[in-house]
Amino acid sequence: MTTLTTESMRAQVADSWHLSAAAGVDAETAQAPITLEASDLRDHREAHPLARVFPLLDDVLGQAARECGAIMAVSDASGQLLWVCGTPSMLRKAERIGFVEGSNWDERMAGTNAPGMALRLGQSVLVRGSEHFRRSVQQWSCAATPILDPASSTLLGVLDVTGGDDIAVPQTTAMVRAAARMAEAELARELLSGGPQQLAGAAGLQVGIELLGRHEALVSVSTPGRRGTPIRLTPRHSEIVLLLGTASHGLSGDELAVLLYEDDGASSTLRAELNRLRHLLGDELLLSRPYRLATTIAGDWLAVEAQLAAGDLRAALRGYRGPVLPRSTAPGVVRLRERLHHSLRAALLASREADLMSAWARTAWGADDYEVWLAQRDVIAPASPMRALVEGQIARLDRELA
Numbered sequence: 001m002t003t004l005t006t007e008s009m010r011a012q013v014a015d016s017w018h019l020s021a022a023a024g025v026d027a028e029t030a031q032a033p034i035t036l037e038a039s040d041l042r043d044h045r046e047a048h049p050l051a052r053v054f055p056l057l058d059d060v061l062g063q064a065a066r067e068c069g070a071i072m073a074v075s076d077a078s079g080q081l082l083w084v085c086g087t088p089s090m091l092r093k094a095e096r097i098g099f100v101e102g103s104n105w106d107e108r109m110a111g112t113n114a115p116g117m118a119l120r121l122g123q124s125v126l127v128r129g130s131e132h133f134r135r136s137v138q139q140w141s142c143a144a145t146p147i148l149d150p151a152s153s154t155l156l157g158v159l160d161v162t163g164g165d166d167i168a169v170p171q172t173t174a175m176v177r178a179a180a181r182m183a184e185a186e187l188a189r190e191l192l193s194g195g196p197q198q199l200a201g202a203a204g205l206q207v208g209i210e211l212l213g214r215h216e217a218l219v220s221v222s223t224p225g226r227r228g229t230p231i232r233l234t235p236r237h238s239e240i241v242l243l244l245g246t247a248s249h250g251l252s253g254d255e256l257a258v259l260l261y262e263d264d265g266a267s268s269t270l271r272a273e274l275n276r277l278r279h280l281l282g283d284e285l286l287l288s289r290p291y292r293l294a295t296t297i298a299g300d301w302l303a304v305e306a307q308l309a310a311g312d313l314r315a316a317l318r319g320y321r322g323p324v325l326p327r328s329t330a331p332g333v334v335r336l337r338e339r340l341h342h343s344l345r346a347a348l349l350a351s352r353e354a355d356l357m358s359a360w361a362r363t364a365w366g367a368d369d370y371e372v373w374l375a376q377r378d379v380i381a382p383a384s385p386m387r388a389l390v391e392g393q394i395a396r397l398d399r400e401l402a
Helices: 011-022 040-047 056-066 088-095 114-121 170-192 195-202 235-245 253-259 267-281 298-310 313-319 331-351 356-362 370-380 387-401
Strands: 070-076 082-087 123-129 141-148 155-163 206-210 218-222 296-299
Touching: 011 114, 011 356, 040 082, 040 206, 056 070, 056 082, 070 088, 070 114, 070 313, 114 123, 114 141, 114 155, 114 298, 123 170, 123 235, 141 170, 155 387, 195 253, 206 235, 235 253, 235 296, 235 331, 253 267, 253 331, 298 387, 313 331, 313 356, 331 356, 331 370, 356 370, 370 387
Parallel strands: 206 296
Antiparallel strands: 070 082, 070 155, 123 141, 141 155, 206 218
């Protein structure tokens, strides 16, 4: 069996191995855990949105997988496999690694694998045999891609093809991605043809704002069933949209200026910026007296705040792609950025979850977080393979801080 060397391991795979080890996954464990018992599986599948498009997926991708000696699987957003399809002989082989309906392939439970990585990264992933963390899975290769809700862009689950070395090619990833997009298109078609009652809750426009870890925000204006093409804003317009997006009752020109500028006397500049932004977004979206965005706002930072408030730290960390507009010095933006970052970090330290701390410490904003490295050392087992890495980073920071 092939053994990976440090030089041959892709960065995404290395990150996943660290996460798997920090979560306590045993590389010698043969099977993935069952988190959805057979008695609950049927009801969970029938209630899941992907049940409506599973027959399409099985017809388009499942049949192709059977013909080439592979397996098609569909998971929910937590990594639980809802459907696993293949020939009887392939399904029996898959049982040996726990690749069965009801098992959970989140990386923190099953180690590095394509469905788990696709869930965490939100993108298509191909994992070749020896890249898997658990040794029992290293005879398999897999390609997976997320499936999103066409109305809200939230994650519904993951579509996966698992088989031998022959599927570890870019064409497999392209085929899986195409099938997932077909499923999303069918869900969108159902939404648009569902009649006034179904569309009532999604009526009107929605402005989506992505700015976590970005210096320039991406803004998209969506209608029910269709997401608009993202527009990249200038840094100043990004700051304005953020500030208006967090002010439910709007802001006067003076209030916005105080939040936006570090000095006084910028009112004429602000008016010019607002006029340019109104021209970009449209008169119907950016209103004045007070300044406000006249539609529903969906922001990535708002999602992280809501997940944190609900106690779902894992989801909050998964959605946190970096500090809010990290280069901005606007007083209002700095306040929002520090509030979210410090709240998330405090929850992380209180969690005492080694895998979450490890994920934080492997980011650009967490790599030198001395307190998190110390907290991680306190909670990992003395025999953990992560201990040497953690001790080494603490020693590095000791030298640099000294």
